Amino acid sequence: xxxxxxxxxxxxxxxxxxxxxxxxxxxxxxxxxxxxxxxxxxxxxxxxxxxxxxxxxxxxxxxxxxxxxxxxxxxxxxxxxxxxxxxxxxxxxxxxxxxxxxxxxxxxxxxxxxxxxxxxxxxxxxxxxxxxxxxxxxxxxxxx
Numbered sequence: 034x035x036x037x038x039x040x041x042x043x044x045x046x047x048x049x050x051x052x053x054x055x056x057x058x059x060x061x062x063x064x065x066x067x068x069x070x071x072x073x074x075x076x077x078x079x080x081x082x083x084x085x086x087x088x089x090x091x092x093x094x095x096x097x098x099x100x101x102x103x104x105x106x107x108x109x110x111x112x113x114x115x116x117x118x119x120x121x122x123x124x125x126x127x128x129x130x131x132x133x134x135x136x137x138x139x140x141x142x143x144x145x146x147x148x149x150x151x152x153x154x155x156x157x158x159x160x161x162x163x164x165x166x167x168x169x170x171x172x173x174x175x176x177x
Contacts, residue, residue, distance in 0.1 A: 069129060069130065069131025069132050069133065070112075070129030070131060070133050071133055071135055072087045072088050072089050072108075072133055072135065073087070073088045074086065074088075074135060074137075076137065080163075081162060082161055082162045083143070083161040083163070084158065084159070085106065085108075085137070085157075085158070085159040085161070086157070086158050086159075087108055087156070087157040087159075088155065088156060089152075089155055091112055092110055092155070094152045096110045096111045096112070096113075097109075097110035098110060099150045099157070099159055101139070101143070101148055101161070104140075104141060104143070105136055105137070105138055105139070106136070106137045106139050106159065106161070107134065107135070107136050107137075108134070108135045108137075108159070109132070109133060109134040109135070110132070110133060111131060111133070112129070112130050112131065113130065114126075114130035139161060142163050142166070143162070143163065143164070144161075144163065145161070147162050148160065148162065
């Protein structure tokens with residue numbers, strides 16, 4: 034009998050492969066609540082606002098929709114796949130294409146009326162200012 038060294042990373046890879054197989058084997062018509070892919074997102078907080086940045090390379094501005102409703106920020110859109118043309122042949126396609134939806138529950142101290150979204154060079158930036166009451170206040174205390 035051979036002794037096999039246990040590798041926890043191998044276990045995680047196996048679990049990931051099984052999960053991927055589970056989600057890809059379900060017919061598309063039976064999983065309408067899943068998007069085709071999800072863009073990478075960073076959310077940062079400053080004293081005055083929350084800033085969300087989403088990487089959306091090769092997504093047109095017209096194909097992106099941003100909405101803030103009932104404290105839920107929704108970013109959705111679609112990246113279209115290049116079609117094979119005469120003289121062009123793909124050897125490998127690893128980037129995800131199709132529709133995407135990301136939803137984020139935002140704190141209640143958001144001033145939705147002054148929120149702004151900007152789309153430049155494949156990066157969507159959403160600025161959500163905090164309400165005046167939610168901004169941190171510094172109180173100076175005198176030590177006796």
